[in-house]
Amino acid sequence: MKISKELRVDPGQAVDLRAIDPDATPSAKKEDADKLLAEHVLEMDRLQYLLYAENKHALLIVLQGMDAAGKDGTIRHVMSGMNPQGVKVTSFKTPSAEEQDHDFLWRIHKAVPCKGEVGVFNRSHYEDVVVVRVHDLAPKDVWKARYEQINAFEKMLTDCGVTILKFFLHISKDEQLERLKARVTDPTRNWKLSPTDFAERKRWDDYTNAYEDALEKCSTSWAPWHIVPANKKWYRNLVISQVIVDTLRGFDMRYPPAACDLSTLKIE
Ligand code: AMP
Numbered sequence: 001m002k003i004s005k006e007l008r009v010d011p012g013q014a015v016d017l018r019a020i021d022p023d024a025t026p027s028a029k030k031e032d033a034d035k036l037l038a039e040h041v042l043e044m045d046r047l048q049y050l051l052y053a054e055n056k057h058a059l060l061i062v063l064q065g066m067d068a069a070g071k072d073g074t075i076r077h078v079m080s081g082m083n084p085q086g087v088k089v090t091s092f093k094t095p096s097a098e099e100q101d102h103d104f105l106w107r108i109h110k111a112v113p114c115k116g117e118v119g120v121f122n123r124s125h126y127e128d129v130v131v132v133r134v135h136d137l138a139p140k141d142v143w144k145a146r147y148e149q150i151n152a153f154e155k156m157l158t159d160c161g162v163t164i165l166k167f168f169l170h171i172s173k174d175e176q177l178e179r180l181k182a183r184v185t186d187p188t189r190n191w192k193l194s195p196t197d198f199a200e201r202k203r204w205d206d207y208t209n210a211y212e213d214a215l216e217k218c219s220t221s222w223a224p225w226h227i228v229p230a231n232k233k234w235y236r237n238l239v240i241s242q243v244i245v246d247t248l249r250g251f252d253m254r255y256p257p258a259a260c261d262l263s264t265l266k267i268e
């Protein structure tokens with residue numbers, strides 16, 4: 001399955017989210033999904049161990065999407081095999097007073113993984129061109145300048161050894177409603193419901209427009225966006241894990257040799 005290329009937004013490519021079916025499951029069959037995901041999770045564990053040992057590359061995984069798009073579920077199901085020692089998940093909420101007094105990338109930069117680590121962003125600097133735009137939280141000229149600032153920031157990170165994978169979890173408005181309803185009716189999900197979820201839903205079209213611009217303007221050769229049809233959770237998990245495994249394999253990593261001459265060691 002060469003899925004990563006199909007889902008990737010090429011630099012300069014126009015993005016029309018309404019034309020992409022969130023129910024689609026290209027190049028995959030549901031009956032194979034559980035077995036393949038288990039294989040990917042195992043492989044990710046092996047490759048992450050090597051990433052940590054080699055200490056040359058950092059991998060940053062950015063997850064964005066509408067409310068209830070499945071960002072938390074992806075982290076739970078896809079990242080489950082990785083050793084917590086080398087993975088750092090950061091969830092970005094409304095910026096604190098201290099964060100608001102800094103440039104918008106300050107809190108982001110602090111959370112970028114170092115060499116040998118995998119970093120997962122549950123929301124990210126893309127909120128600063130999405131929710132900020134939808135809610136007029138900054139003047140237009142301020143958020144408009146951010147696309148270029150983000151591209152330059154991500155280029156700098158890439159030049160310094162951070163590989164960036166960005167996933168937009170694409171669900172339909174109907175699927176969102178079903179998932180939000182479940183947060184009301186299922187006691188194990190009540191805690192996930194935010195009082196603003198249904199109000200935000202009314203701005204679906206504004207969010208869609210804001211996301212289309214972000215995906216279009218910030219899919220670069222160094223930090224591409226992937227648009228993942230995400231109504232089907234099994235498909236979402238399968239393709240994201242596939243892209244991560246492909247990327248880690250592409251690092252062509254080696255275990256470093258021992259730091260001392262093993263032949264002179266006295267093992268006693
Ligand atoms: P959740 O992911 O459900 O815990 O919600 C986090 C909330 O924080 C969402 O409503 C986001 O839109 C909001 N948020 C995250 N980053 C920012 C930001 N830079 N500016 C404003 N709101 C943000």
Ligand code: MG
Pocket residue numbers: 067068192194
């Ligand atoms: Mg929420």
